[in-house]
Amino acid sequence: MTTPGEEASVTSDFVRSYVITGGRSLPSSDDLALHTLVTLAPERTLPLGAGPEVKAIWDLCAGGYLSVAEVAGHLGLPVGVARLLLTDLFEQGHLLRRAEPPRAQNVDRATLEKVLNGLQSLIG
Amino acid sequence: MDSNPSSAETAQRSIYVSSAVTNAAKILVVGHFAVGKTTFIGSLSEITPLRTEEKMTQASVQVDDLRGVTDKTTTTVALDFGRLTLSNDLVLYLFGTPGQQRFMQLWEDMARGALGALLLVDPARLEETFPVIDLIERYGLEYAIAVNCFNSATAYGEEEVREALDLLPDTPVVYCDARDQRSSAEALIALVRHLLDRAA
Numbered sequence: 001m002t003t004p005g006e007e008a009s010v011t012s013d014f015v016r017s018y019v020i021t022g023g024r025s026l027p028s029s030d031d032l033a034l035h036t037l038v039t040l041a042p043e044r045t046l047p048l049g050a051g052p053e054v055k056a057i058w059d060l061c062a063g064g065y066l067s068v069a070e071v072a073g074h075l076g077l078p079v080g081v082a083r084l085l086l087t088d089l090f091e092q093g094h095l096l097r098r099a100e101p102p103r104a105q106n107v108d109r110a111t112l113e114k115v116l117n118g119l120q121s122l123i124g
Numbered sequence: 125m126d127s128n129p130s131s132a133e134t135a136q137r138s139i140y141v142s143s144a145v146t147n148a149a150k151i152l153v154v155g156h157f158a159v160g161k162t163t164f165i166g167s168l169s170e171i172t173p174l175r176t177e178e179k180m181t182q183a184s185v186q187v188d189d190l191r192g193v194t195d196k197t198t199t200t201v202a203l204d205f206g207r208l209t210l211s212n213d214l215v216l217y218l219f220g221t222p223g224q225q226r227f228m229q230l231w232e233d234m235a236r237g238a239l240g241a242l243l244l245v246d247p248a249r250l251e252e253t254f255p256v257i258d259l260i261e262r263y264g265l266e267y268a269i270a271v272n273c274f275n276s277a278t279a280y281g282e283e284e285v286r287e288a289l290d291l292l293p294d295t296p297v298v299y300c301d302a303r304d305q306r307s308s309a310e311a312l313i314a315l316v317r318h319l320l321d322r323a324a
Binding site: 033107111 | 141146176214236237323
């Protein structure tokens with residue numbers, strides 16, 4: 001079934017991206033993949049002068065691990081903007097990352113087997 | 125331990141990934157417009173599927189025209205995705221990706237680190253699947269075909285689909301109802317089995 005509005009573009013009432021990013025160009029996916037998991041490092045203090053989007057990411061990521069895409073989705077940020085702000089926080093030592101995919105496009109057998117077992121246990 | 129909730133149930137109570145998870149895998153769910161990608165993801169995801177957007181700009185044009193002139197070359201594309209905890213230490217992300225050539229930037233991003241792609245096909249609109257196959261092959265992704273057959277009055281045989289799409293003999297073709305969790309899981313299983321064969 002196709003839900004109404006499937007693939008309709010999201011109507012954007014965002015601040016234009018360049019305002020949030022300070023006019024910087026967005027990093028490529030090589031820097032932070034969409035399914036890389038991120039969380040706030042322990043005992044960090046929100047940087048002075050952090051903008052509302054950084055503050056929102058900070059609060060969200062304080063609760064546990066989420067993928068880069070989930071951070072963007074929960075906060076209604078374009079993926080590229082979320083990735084840039086997360087990269088900043090990581091470079092400043094505020095963020096931990098986990099489960100980064102390998103750079104090479106080689107699929108590892110052990111992961112495939114785990115995925116297969118997990119899916120099979122879903123359907124009993 | 126029968127009394128313990130499964131990891132998937134635990135994950136359902138929180139928006140966060142369980143802290144034991146150290147591995148995240150990604151599978152793309154691709155197909156032409158309105159083929160049922162979002163429905164498929166929704167039937168499997170333990171979180172309410174999320175939607176985010178990516179701005180797509182043609183390479184020759186600057187991002188964000190500061191003069192405030194409408195930039196006709198920038199389009200916004202919605203990306204739907206869901207999450208599935210598969211074991212104590214592994215989550216699977218399903219990303220629904222539109223199959224238009226003009227979203228190639230997005231595809232590059234999506235394809236990075238993906239295990240493979242499940243290509244949803246509406247048998248009544250087979251010709252709309254060709255551009256999507258082109259993209260899958262361009263990015264070197266392994267794939268399986270899932271014929272989403274919930275609304276097709278006409279039954280299409282596997283051979284018909286195979287021939288129309290000019291598939292390789294070992295490319296799996298399965299039938300699924302994207303609204304049904306079990307059926308959707310079985311389609312993913314067919315894909316992952318194929319990926320294991322190809323990885324061998």
